[in-house]
Amino acid sequence: MTSTSPPTAPTTTGPGAPSRAWLPLAAVALTLVLWASAFVGIRHLGESVPPGTLSLARLAVMTLAVLALMKGRISRLPDRREWPLILAGGISWFGVYNLALNESERRIDAGTAALIIQIGPILVGLLAAFFLGERLTRNLLIGMAVGFAGVVVIGQASSRGANGDLVGVLLSLLAALTFAVGVLTQKKLLPTISPLELTFWYAVVGTVVCLPWTGEAVGVLGDASADTIWWILYLGVFPSAIAFVAWAYALSHADAGKFAQSTFLVPFITALMAWLLLDEVPPALAFVGGAMCIAGVLVARRTPKVNSVVTGAGAPSSTSDG
Numbered sequence: 001m002t003s004t005s006p007p008t009a010p011t012t013t014g015p016g017a018p019s020r021a022w023l024p025l026a027a028v029a030l031t032l033v034l035w036a037s038a039f040v041g042i043r044h045l046g047e048s049v050p051p052g053t054l055s056l057a058r059l060a061v062m063t064l065a066v067l068a069l070m071k072g073r074i075s076r077l078p079d080r081r082e083w084p085l086i087l088a089g090g091i092s093w094f095g096v097y098n099l100a101l102n103e104s105e106r107r108i109d110a111g112t113a114a115l116i117i118q119i120g121p122i123l124v125g126l127l128a129a130f131f132l133g134e135r136l137t138r139n140l141l142i143g144m145a146v147g148f149a150g151v152v153v154i155g156q157a158s159s160r161g162a163n164g165d166l167v168g169v170l171l172s173l174l175a176a177l178t179f180a181v182g183v184l185t186q187k188k189l190l191p192t193i194s195p196l197e198l199t200f201w202y203a204v205v206g207t208v209v210c211l212p213w214t215g216e217a218v219g220v221l222g223d224a225s226a227d228t229i230w231w232i233l234y235l236g237v238f239p240s241a242i243a244f245v246a247w248a249y250a251l252s253h254a255d256a257g258k259f260a261q262s263t264f265l266v267p268f269i270t271a272l273m274a275w276l277l278l279d280e281v282p283p284a285l286a287f288v289g290g291a292m293c294i295a296g297v298l299v300a301r302r303t304p305k306v307n308s309v310v311t312g313a314g315a316p317s318s319t320s321d322g
Contacts (some may be wrong), residue, residue: 025317027250031243036114036238036269038322040277042102042232043110048228052213053220054235057209059094061236063203069241070196085185089198090205093182098206101175101322107168109270112284114322115290116154118267122147123180131184135171140300146166147236147296153289156280199244239322252307264294268322 023281045054060245078086131138141301155169189198267290275281282290282321 024250027246031247031250032265032269033245033261034239034246035263035281035322036235036266036273038235039105039110039114039270040273040322041235041239041321043105043113043274043278043280045228046102046106047232048224049220049232050213050216051099051106053217054102054232055095055098055206056210056213056217057221057232058236058240059098059203061208062240063200063207065237066196066200066203066242066244070244071193074197074200075194078193082189082321085189085236086198086201087205089182089185089189090202091209092178093185093204094202097175097178098309099210100171101180104168104171104175107165108172109280109282110274110322111159111267111280111289112286113172113175114270115282115286115293116151116169117179117295118290118297119147119151119173119174120176120179120183122300123177124183125300127180127184132187132305139302142297143296143300143302145292145296148215150289150292150296154286154294155288155289157285157289196244202278215244224267230284231303237304264297 042054048058101113101117122140125134125140126136126144129140138200151169151173155166183217186198186202192203270286271281
C-alpha cells in the first residue's frame with residue numbers, strides 16, 4: 001500500500017478549524033489499522049480460500065467500491081500513451097502482488113509478511129534510478145544493503161520456525177517488488193490521471209489478470225461460509241477503497257513527510273492484531289530483521305531533493321493494501 005504523495009495543502013485555518021485539526025491524524029490512524037487488518041484477513045482466509053480466488057474476489061469488490069466512490073462517473077478513458085503504464089501497474093501491483101502475497105501468507109504469518117513488504121520503498125528507489133534516471137545515491141545503496149540483510153534474517157527466522165518457510169518469505173519479497181513497479185507507473189501517471197481514477201483502472205486490470213481463476217472462485221465461494229464472504233467484502237472495501245480515501249485526505253490536509261514515517265507502524269499493528277485474532281506472532285528474530293528493513297528504508301530515504309514515496313502494507317495514497 002503506497003504511492004507518490006500528492007501535493008500537500010496547508011491545514012485548514014479560520015473559524016471552526018481547531019475542531020477539525022484532529023481529523024487528519026484520525027484519518028492516518030484509521031488507514032494504518034485498516035492496512036494492518038488486511039494482512040490479518042488474508043492470513044485468516046488462507047486456509048479456506050486459494051490465492052487466485054481470494055485475489056479475484058477482492059479485486060472485483062474493490063473495483064466496484066472505487067467506482068462507487070467515483071459516483072459511477074469516469075471523466076475520460078486513458079489515452080494510448082497511458083495504457084501501457086496502466087497495464088504494467090495493474091498487472092504487477094494489483095494482479096501479481098495479490099497473488100504472491102496471498103500465497104505467501106499461507107506459508108508465513110501475517111506480521112512477518114508485513115515486515116518484508118516494508119522493503120518496498122528501497123526497491124522503488126532502486127528501480128527509479130535505473131528506469132527514471134533518478135540519482136543512485138550512496139544512502140540508497142547502504143539502505144538497500146541493510147534492508148536486504150534484514151530480509152535474509154527474516155528468511156532465516158521463518159525457515160526455522162513452525163509457522164513459516166523460505167518460499168513464503170520469497171513470495172512476500174516478490175510482492176514488494178511488484179509494489180515498487182506499480183508505484184513507478186503511478187508516479188508517471190498521476191500528473192494526468194486523478195488518484196481515484198488511476199486506482200480504478202489498476203483494479204480493473206488486476207481483476208482481469210485474475211480471471212483465469214473464475215471457475216475455481218465460483219466453486220469455492222459457492223461453498224463458502226458467511227464469515228468467509230464477509231471477510232472478502234471487508235478486504236475489498238475497507239483496507240482498499242476506504243483506506244485510500246482516508247490516506248489521501250490526511251496527506252492533503254497535513255505534513256505528508258510526517259505521516260509517511262507512520263506507515264512503519266503497520267507491521268507492528270499487524271503483529272498485535274494477529275496475536276489477538278489469530279493467536280500467532282512472528283519469530284522473535286523476524287522482528288530483528290524487520291527493524292533492519294525499516295532502518296534500511298530510513299537510510300535510503302535520506303537523499304536530497306528526491307520525491308518522497310509513501311508506503312504501507314498493501315496500498316497507496318491511491319490505494320491501500322496488505
